[in-house]
Amino acid sequence: MKTRDKILLSSLELFNERGERNVTTNHIAAHLAISPGNLYYHFRNKSDIIYEIFLEYEKLVDYYLDIPEDRPLTLDDMMFYLESVFDGLWSYRFFHRDLEHLLDGDRRLRQDYREFTDRCLDAISRIFEKMAEAGIIEPQSDELRSAMSLNVWLVITNWMAFLKTAHASEESANLTLTELKQGIYQVLTLEVPYLTAAYRERVLVLREKYRPQLPEAREAELPVGKTVGWNAI
Amino acid sequence: MKTRDKILLSSLELFNERGERNVTTNHIAAHLAISPGNLYYHFRNKSDIIYEIFLEYEKLVDYYLDIPEDRPLTLDDMMFYLESVFDGLWSYRFFHRDLEHLLDGDRRLRQDYREFTDRCLDAISRIFEKMAEAGIIEPQSDELRSAMSLNVWLVITNWMAFLKTAHASEESANLTLTELKQGIYQVLTLEVPYLTAAYRERVLVLREKYRPQLPEAREAELPVGKTVGWNAI
DNA sequence: GACTCCCTAGAGTATATACTCTAATAATAC
DNA sequence: GTATTATTAGAGTATATACTCTAGGGAGTC
Numbered sequence: 001m002k003t004r005d006k007i008l009l010s011s012l013e014l015f016n017e018r019g020e021r022n023v024t025t026n027h028i029a030a031h032l033a034i035s036p037g038n039l040y041y042h043f044r045n046k047s048d049i050i051y052e053i054f055l056e057y058e059k060l061v062d063y064y065l066d067i068p069e070d071r072p073l074t075l076d077d078m079m080f081y082l083e084s085v086f087d088g089l090w091s092y093r094f095f096h097r098d099l100e101h102l103l104d105g106d107r108r109l110r111q112d113y114r115e116f117t118d119r120c121l122d123a124i125s126r127i128f129e130k131m132a133e134a135g136i137i138e139p140q141s142d143e144l145r146s147a148m149s150l151n152v153w154l155v156i157t158n159w160m161a162f163l164k165t166a167h168a169s170e171e172s173a174n175l176t177l178t179e180l181k182q183g184i185y186q187v188l189t190l191e192v193p194y195l196t197a198a199y200r201e202r203v204l205v206l207r208e209k210y211r212p213q214l215p216e217a218r219e220a221e222l223p224v225g226k227t228v229g230w231n232a233i
Numbered sequence: 234m235k236t237r238d239k240i241l242l243s244s245l246e247l248f249n250e251r252g253e254r255n256v257t258t259n260h261i262a263a264h265l266a267i268s269p270g271n272l273y274y275h276f277r278n279k280s281d282i283i284y285e286i287f288l289e290y291e292k293l294v295d296y297y298l299d300i301p302e303d304r305p306l307t308l309d310d311m312m313f314y315l316e317s318v319f320d321g322l323w324s325y326r327f328f329h330r331d332l333e334h335l336l337d338g339d340r341r342l343r344q345d346y347r348e349f350t351d352r353c354l355d356a357i358s359r360i361f362e363k364m365a366e367a368g369i370i371e372p373q374s375d376e377l378r379s380a381m382s383l384n385v386w387l388v389i390t391n392w393m394a395f396l397k398t399a400h401a402s403e404e405s406a407n408l409t410l411t412e413l414k415q416g417i418y419q420v421l422t423l424e425v426p427y428l429t430a431a432y433r434e435r436v437l438v439l440r441e442k443y444r445p446q447l448p449e450a451r452e453a454e455l456p457v458g459k460t461v462g463w464n465a466i
Numbered sequence: 467g468a469c470t471c472c473c474t475a476g477a478g479t480a481t482a483t484a485c486t487c488t489a490a491t492a493a494t495a496c
Numbered sequence: 497g498t499a500t501t502a503t504t505a506g507a508g509t510a511t512a513t514a515c516t517c518t519a520g521g522g523a524g525t526c
Contacts, residue, residue: 186383
């Protein structure tokens with residue numbers, strides 16, 4: 001593999017593991033056992049590395065969210081979109097963590113990310129539209145669908161932050177893809193009230209598969225009777 | 234005012250304006266025209282300053298989210314909760330921005346924040362329960378209410394990040410409290426499908442007041458026909 | 467005046483971090 | 497083989513940042 005690609009790969013790996021803020025260019029070079037000079041031969045600066053990684057991320061999600069216009073959507077499609085988006089989120093999970101700071105430091109990235117968000121919101125909205133056409137959910141006004149789509153986006157992009165800050169018992173307890181995908185449960189929760197009678201039960205069954213599991217550690221930690229919120233069932 | 238309090242006040246101000254990451258203890262001291270030594274006489278380190286600010290934030294939100302158990306909830310109560318929570322979010326807006334990093338650097342804060350989240354989720358859930366009792370929304374199963382509450386929390390705590398990353402046209406364009414409160418529109422969107430016939434119209438009218446306004450600049454920027462998502466109505 | 471206690475100044479330090487510069491080596495073209 | 501280009505090493509640098517240390521001022525008390 002070319003050094004340039006190795007740098008991108010290692011950077012992504014380290015960013016995901018430790019957070020962009022905690023990974024220096026020297027760390028990346030050391031991790032690859034190359035010199036800092038070598039790294040800076042391939043990339044002008046750290047922002048450039050991050051930008052390249054973003055382009056990959058963008059490409060991946062755009063690929064996933066390509067919506068077929070020649071046929072109706074199915075439940076399988078919907079689940080594929082959800083699974084795929086969370087897979088993408090997982091692979092580039094450092095990105096949404098320090099998003100604000102990353103965008104502050106790079107105009108290009110800021111602009112591109114904004115357009116990326118718009119495309120995603122558009123895609124989500126289109127998916128809902130086609131789901132209504134397919135009779136999976138009740139039709140919604142444009143206005144409601146847009147607002148709903150935005151809420152879906154908010155839940156998707158911030159589910160991980162919630163897990164890392166509010167959920168994980170200790171910083172050592174690292175996140176797993178399985179836990180991340182419990183975000184699908186939350187997204188489907190948004191859809192529940194709109195499901196048609198014909199599909200309601202089927203979707204609820206699918207949703208159940210993603211229901212968050214109580215980590216033993218956490219349950220034991222909380223005083224009896226004080227368990228609250230999403231895990232209190 | 235005591236120097237200690239001045240430090241807390243200035244820190245909060247600077248953190249909110251520039252982000253915790255971009256504000257050093259030296260900046261804070263300089264901003265107050267005091268010496269670094271003086272600052273460190275009052276606080277052992279930066280984490281301690283942040284922790285103290287968190288305690289204030291926590292106290293404020295706990296105060297806002299105190300739920301009266303001796304009477305039913307009204308629509309006014311609900312709007313008060315929403316307004317208050319977003320006011321709190323605004324006053325301490327630096328906090329959720331760098332949350333993950335802040336928690337990484339302070340065990341105490343991590344633990345406290347987790348309990349704080351649990352209390353908030355509990356409060357949100359209780360509010361929904363009482364709103365159902367008051368006939369504002371249809372009753373929900375415990376499971377659905379918990380999942381809903383968590384979605385409300387996700388939307389509330391991440392609305393600002395969305396505004397700053399995806400919405401604002403330029404980094405120079407600073408956020409206003411009014412824009413932040415458009416998050417209330419998003420939260421009410423979550424409630425829409427559960428509203429009872431008796432209250433539906435009244436809530437929709439309230440919700441309308443928070444509907445995001447299209448900033449002129451933004452509209453002009455986007456190619457015609459490509460406007461998407463939440464602002465495309 | 468002298469003592470004490472609280473507060474403050476400001477120079478200084480250890481460490482980190484993004485990035486540069488020069489020289490050398492490997493790969494390729496002719 | 498030789499010239500050229502692409503790649504790499506590694507020491508080095510400028511700047512920033514969290515934090516320390518010592519000296520001393522001011523106010524109250526006896």
